[in-house]
Each structure stands twice: as structure tokens, then as C-alpha cells.
Amino acid sequence: MAKxxxxxxxxDDDADDCIFFREALEEIPVAVTLTTVKDGVELMELLTNRKEALPDLVFxxxxxxxxxGLECLTEIKANDALKKLPVIIYSTSMDREMVNLLYKKGAHYYIRKPGEFSKLKESIYxxxxxxxQQDPAQPAKEQFVIKV
Structure with missing residues (x-):
């Protein structure tokens, strides 16, 4: 049954990016709750100390x-309790070598932060x-980068 x-x-350490992300979520037709953290240390503390179920998705x-983010992804995928957690990389960078490394490390998708709000909404959606899906698997490498 779908949630x-x-x-x-x-x-994300950029407060403006967090605001735009939250505003984009409010305009897409999916019901979500969003928790934001400002760095990787906070993220790992949140995930490893969480008493309730893990989040459905981490951006x-x-x-x-x-x-x-690379350090966090590596820790998440090395932790038996966290390794199935879907992680979407959300970054301004589009370095091909880094994208390939992130795929190898187990990220589910990669989104380059778009400059336009409409494209942000579309990429998040x-x-x-x-x-x-129940237990989403990592896609084929050709579908790893979400392009809008």
C-alpha cells in the first residue's frame, strides 16, 4: 500500500536553497514532510539517532x-541500518568523474540544482x-542523472 x-x-548548508526546495515541495502534488539539516554531521546524527522509522528519501x-555529501553517502551505504535508504545527490556541481563516483558509491539519482524555480519543482517531482516505490533500486547508469 502506498504511503x-x-x-x-x-x-544543504545554503539557507536560500533550502527555502526554494521547501517552496517547490509545496507546489507539487505529493504529500511530504521535510526535515532540513545544514551539514553532513547533522545529517548523520539525525539518521543514526532517529527513534522512528528512517526517512523515505534523503536529498x-x-x-x-x-x-x-560524499562522506555522508559513503557512511550511509556502509551502515547496515541505513544502506537501503534512497539518497539523491542534489548539487550545483556537474563534474562527470564525481557523478560516476557517486553512482558507484550507491546514490540513487543525481540532480543538478536548476536555476529556474519551475525546473526545480519538476526535478524534485x-x-x-x-x-x-517499495524498496526502489538504483537505476541503470544511463538514468542516474535526472535532467529536466
Whole structure:
């Protein structure tokens, strides 16, 4: 049975990006709750100390202070309790080598932060639609980068 409300976490140190992300979520036709953290240390504390169920999906910025997105992804995928958690990389960077590494490390999808609000909504909605399955698997490499 499909969930009626999806629990999301956004790890991003840019306050404006967090605001735009939340505003985009409010305009898409999927019911969600959003928890935001400002760096990788906060994300890992949230995930490892969480008493209730894990979130349905984590949107993870790469360039954060204290602990990078790559470090977080590596820790998540090495932790038996967290490794099935779908992680979507959400970053301004589009370095091909980094994208390939993130795929190898187990990220589910990669979104380059769009400059237009309409494209932001579309990319978030696409990511949610692709991951609102029971136990979503990592896609084929050709579908890893979500392009809108």
C-alpha cells in the first residue's frame, strides 16, 4: 500500500536553497514532510539517532561544511541500518568523474540544482515519482542523472 505522506530529509548548508526546495515541495502534488539539516554531521546524527522509522528519501548536497555529501553517502551505504535508504545527490556541481563516483558509491539519482524555480519543482517531482516505490533500486547508469 502506498504511503499517504512521504518523509524527506534535505541536507544543504545554503539557507536560500533550502527555502526554494521547501517552496517547490509545496507546489507539487505529493504529500511530504521535510526535515532540513545544514551539514553532513547533522545529517548523520539525525539518521543514526532517529527513534522512528528512517526517512523515505534523503536529498544530499555535496559541498557542505564539517562533512561532505560524499562522506555522508559513503557512511550511509556502509551502515547496515541505513544502506537501503534512497539518497539523491542534489548539487550545483556537474563534474562527470564525481557523478560516476557517486553512482558507484550507491546514490540513487543525481540532480543538478536548476536555476529556474519551475525546473526545480519538476526535478524534485521526478525524483519523488521515481522513488515512491517499495524498496526502489538504483537505476541503470544511463538514468542516474535526472535532467529536466
Amino acid at each position: 499517504s505522506v512521504h518523509d524527506l530529509v534535505l541536507a 544530499l548536497d555535496l559541498n557542505m561544511p564539517r562533512k561532505t 521526478t525524483a519523488l515519482a521515481l522513488n515512491i
